[in-house]
Amino acid sequence: MSLPPFTSIPGRATCQIGIRVGPSSIAGAGRGVFALENVAAGGPIFSIKEPLLNIVDDEAQSLSHTCDNCFAAKVDELCTVDDLDVKFTPCSGCKVLHYCSEICQTISWKHHHQYECKTYQAIIKDSDPTIKSMIKKLNLRSIVRVLELHQNHQVPAEDWKEILSLSTGRKSKMKKQEFASEANAVAKVAKAFTSSDLSVDKIIDIFCVFHNNQLVIGLPLLRGERCYDPKKYSVVPGGIVLEPLAAMMNHSCSANARWYSNGKELRIRARADIKAGDELTICYDPTEDYTLRRSHLRNFDIDCTCPICQGGDTGPAGPFRRNIFKLSHPRPELKIPKLTGLANAIEAMKQGEFGYGIYPMRDLHQQAYLTHLRRGETAECLKVALKIYYVIEPMIVPPIYEDYRLCTLYTIVSLLNAPPPGTTNLDELPSALKDIISIVFMHLRAKVATDTERCYGADSIVAVFERQFFEKILRKSQEETNGSFKYVLASTDDEERSRFVRKMNGLLEWAGIDTLTERDLI
Numbered sequence: 001m002s003l004p005p006f007t008s009i010p011g012r013a014t015c016q017i018g019i020r021v022g023p024s025s026i027a028g029a030g031r032g033v034f035a036l037e038n039v040a041a042g043g044p045i046f047s048i049k050e051p052l053l054n055i056v057d058d059e060a061q062s063l064s065h066t067c068d069n070c071f072a073a074k075v076d077e078l079c080t081v082d083d084l085d086v087k088f089t090p091c092s093g094c095k096v097l098h099y100c101s102e103i104c105q106t107i108s109w110k111h112h113h114q115y116e117c118k119t120y121q122a123i124i125k126d127s128d129p130t131i132k133s134m135i136k137k138l139n140l141r142s143i144v145r146v147l148e149l150h151q152n153h154q155v156p157a158e159d160w161k162e163i164l165s166l167s168t169g170r171k172s173k174m175k176k177q178e179f180a181s182e183a184n185a186v187a188k189v190a191k192a193f194t195s196s197d198l199s200v201d202k203i204i205d206i207f208c209v210f211h212n213n214q215l216v217i218g219l220p221l222l223r224g225e226r227c228y229d230p231k232k233y234s235v236v237p238g239g240i241v242l243e244p245l246a247a248m249m250n251h252s253c254s255a256n257a258r259w260y261s262n263g264k265e266l267r268i269r270a271r272a273d274i275k276a277g278d279e280l281t282i283c284y285d286p287t288e289d290y291t292l293r294r295s296h297l298r299n300f301d302i303d304c305t306c307p308i309c310q311g312g313d314t315g316p317a318g319p320f321r322r323n324i325f326k327l328s329h330p331r332p333e334l335k336i337p338k339l340t341g342l343a344n345a346i347e348a349m350k351q352g353e354f355g356y357g358i359y360p361m362r363d364l365h366q367q368a369y370l371t372h373l374r375r376g377e378t379a380e381c382l383k384v385a386l387k388i389y390y391v392i393e394p395m396i397v398p399p400i401y402e403d404y405r406l407c408t409l410y411t412i413v414s415l416l417n418a419p420p421p422g423t424t425n426l427d428e429l430p431s432a433l434k435d436i437i438s439i440v441f442m443h444l445r446a447k448v449a450t451d452t453e454r455c456y457g458a459d460s461i462v463a464v465f466e467r468q469f470f471e472k473i474l475r476k477s478q479e480e481t482n483g484s485f486k487y488v489l490a491s492t493d494d495e496e497r498s499r500f501v502r503k504m505n506g507l508l509e510w511a512g513i514d515t516l517t518e519r520d521l522i
């Protein structure tokens with residue numbers, strides 16, 4: 001792929017380590033981003049507080065429940081900001097974009113919306129219902145935003161040059177009928193309604209630039225107490241971000257870096273230990289299924305040659321795979337899978353020597369957990385959740401995403417804190433174990449706070465919330481015990497730590513899990 005050199009790291013980027021853009025180390029991948037310094041797994045690499053373009057998603061819920069400026073969002077009664085009462089008010093002009101406060105509305109107006117609001121209104125007033133409805137689409141709003149900003153001299157010349165130099169993958173993308181008709185329709189409407197002097201053909205190029213380079217804005221939800229479902233998302237999609245520097249990062253299925261969103265801020269953090277000189281990679285498509293993921297990657301013109309892809313498909317195949325998938329992802333309208341069916345499938349996986357460290361094994365256990373939950377069996381739920389967290393997830397290769405781990409941890413602390421509505425309490429636990437529940441709970445609650453900081457950064461919205469939440473319950477426990485309550489994560493007392501490890505191993509033994517070391521547990 002022959003592309004012009006990347007000009008320079010934009011001033012809006014804050015680099016926590018030195019980075020450079022140069023020819024990729026992956027054959028045929030064009031340019032790539034390289035680390036100039038070592039960074040340990042979990043460490044920050046670079047962040048951009050105000051990315052070039054952030055566009056709110058087009059899901060019915062998102063547009064009216066996400067702030068176009070700060071990306072505060074509300075989903076199913078959970079929020080990405082510490083205000084459950086957050087309300088979203090529409091723009092009085094177009095009524096399409098929403099704001100969580102007047103301040104956000106003013107910032108958005110000055111920054112971009114003053115240049116596009118009239119265009120939105122004109123599209124909405126069109127007599128053709130198909131055109132009218134298109135304004136809700138992320139695809140059209142992205143193009144309208146960038147064209148109006150450019151036409152009104154709001155995109156710095158060097159950024160515009162960078163946007164136009166991004167790879168489009170146009171040839172392959174336009175071979176797909178659905179993509180081509182969407183690109184054509186969006187480009188024609190954008191040409192007709194915006195002030196842009198670019199041709200329809202050039203607008204199609206920009207449409208492809210978005211699709212080849214945008215990153216999904218993933219907003220972490222502030223969870224707090226009751227999260228009994230390990231399949232429940234912890235990060236919700238809020239829209240897309242187009243930022244040329246981040247777009248320089250190439251794909252690997254075992255990526256060493258990852259992006260996160262902190263409101264509208266884009267953060268790139270290390271997933272693995274990275275050495276000076278290493279190319280930074282992110283995973284464009286986290287689909288676990290080998291064949292499906294590789295077919296998605298072809299949309300980016302990528303025939304991935306990462307070590308995982310070279311290893312081929314190591315999971316179950318054919319009808320066995322389909323059966324496993326059906327059991328672990330049952331359609332809501334069908335009967336929930338029986339525990340015996342799930343146990344047989346898990347046993348068959350073991351017999352097939354697929355091992356524990358593969359996603360289908362995690363999926364089957366998650367489904368077994370949910371079946372127990374529906375049957376009101378809290379103790380059984382706890383056993384399965386502990387097994388997922390302490391046995392299956394640590395074995396998954398490449399390492400499972402930290403926020404997926406956090407989801408499982410949330411379910412464990414929720415079960416330990418209070419039984420889910422309509423289920424049994426933890427009476428089945430041997431009495432010696434019942435006594436340690438509060439210690440285990442506090443230890444894991446502290447772990448939620450610490451791991452959230454490691455995942456998103458200690459100053460992120462979600463990590464600040466989790467730390468404060470933990471400190472609140474810690475204060476309460478200390479008040480109740482006249483200050484004598486300690487939690488293990490903070491203890492430097494060796495004897496106390498090994499006592500905890502013994503107790504924790506007692507709980508794991510009850511759950512059918514082999515003894516673990518202090519390192520695994522703390």
Ligand SMILES: C[S@@+](CC[C@H](N)C(=O)[O-])C[C@H]1O[C@@H](n2cnc3c(N)ncnc32)[C@H](O)[C@@H]1O
Pocket residue numbers: 001003024026027028029030031032165166167169212213247248249250251252300301302303304305
């Ligand atoms: C978001 S861009 C990445 C930056 C790009 N390398 C450039 O120079 O503009 C995505 C494009 O980079 C190339 N690419 C990224 N990862 C790749 C990989 N693992 N193997 C081959 N090509 C890759 C593909 O052409 C893909 O469409």
